[in-house]
Amino acid sequence: MPARKISDSTVRRLSHYLRILEVLEADGRTTVSSDDLAERGGMTPAQVRKDLSHFGSFGKRGLGYPVPVLRGRIADILGLGREWSVCLVGAGRLGAALYQYDGFRRQGFRFVAVFDNDPAKIGRRWGAVTIDDVADVARVAREREVEIGIVVTPAEGAQEAADRLAEAGVEAILNFAPRKLSVPPEVALRDVNLVIELEGLSFAVTHRGKILASR
């Protein structure tokens, strides 16, 4: 599996294929054609065949891909054939929604720690997890062998949270705080900025008339 040749956009498409294959498998489908995968995923059949050619040949030409096998292969490639220990820094409303998000649980992402700086929240239980003081991130995350940290703090506390997660040996950070974080090169980082997504839409709507008019 030539992982270093796989671009970020290919990885995103693999996740999309996985979603589609999970639905097909739940429906009892045993094979799927590249045309069908393409149509369900909004890609071209050529793109699908190219993406999946990375993973060796499947079955016989003209019969399509075997759904459970392909689903399993893609899940393995994405690192999903196991559980991941995840912590959440920031126990606000968005943090609570992420903590309870079924989609994470289903793919094996398991919350083992939650942190906040609000004395009223520290010590409270969220299901099986007790909220810890954000000052203890480095120690607690190391003890519980956290692999992925999700930062949902306000902009102010985010860099410090990232520093402590890196100190604890966390390997990847998903950042929802509205600022850029700097992390050591060995820590993988992704940003999700909800306001930026909405601003992209307000930009598109605002300029649509002009864009169309100037064509």
Add this chain to the structure above:
Amino acid sequence: MPARKISDSTVRRLSHYLRILEVLEADGRTTVSSDDLAERGGMTPAQVRKDLSHFGSFGKRGLGYPVPVLRGRIADILGLGREWSVCLVGAGRLGAALYQYDGFRRQGFRFVAVFDNDPAKIGRRWGAVTIDDVADVARVAREREVEIGIVVTPAEGAQEAADRLAEAGVEAILNFAPRKLSVPPEVALRDVNLVIELEGLSFAVTHRGKILASR
């Protein structure tokens, strides 16, 4: 303002500059250099100067950019000099977190309607808004002149929600449901898929050792 020449990644950087400028303005700063903006944003100074050159010249060479003027210009370009009427389809936990998300409110995104298909939720009040039946999306969204719809349904209901929003004349959709939506060309669409973000990280962590080893 040559909007049609501005790429999606430039629009995202404009949102980043806006975040930084808001912080600087709140701190009482009157000017900022491209070097300072670049460092705070994690970009190169050349990139900053190139992005901001689209918007005409600001002040005198060597004095930096005037913070409040630049903040206002970027906000205008992003379509933020006004309020946006937003509706939410899906009143689950993630929907509730988005509904109460301060970041949206601060930039003028105002929720005027919320929809769900759960009879136990329909009729309940969320602040000033009463939850409506998802079957009424097309009518209610049109009546309240919704401009942006946020879809936070499970995968199953998402396409129908998008169809009804488009029918109501909604101009843009932010989709959190884990499936691709098809919308008419006049509707702007962005996807936020939280599981895909985490899977990108599990992929990166899983293959990191091999990637490093093969260098």
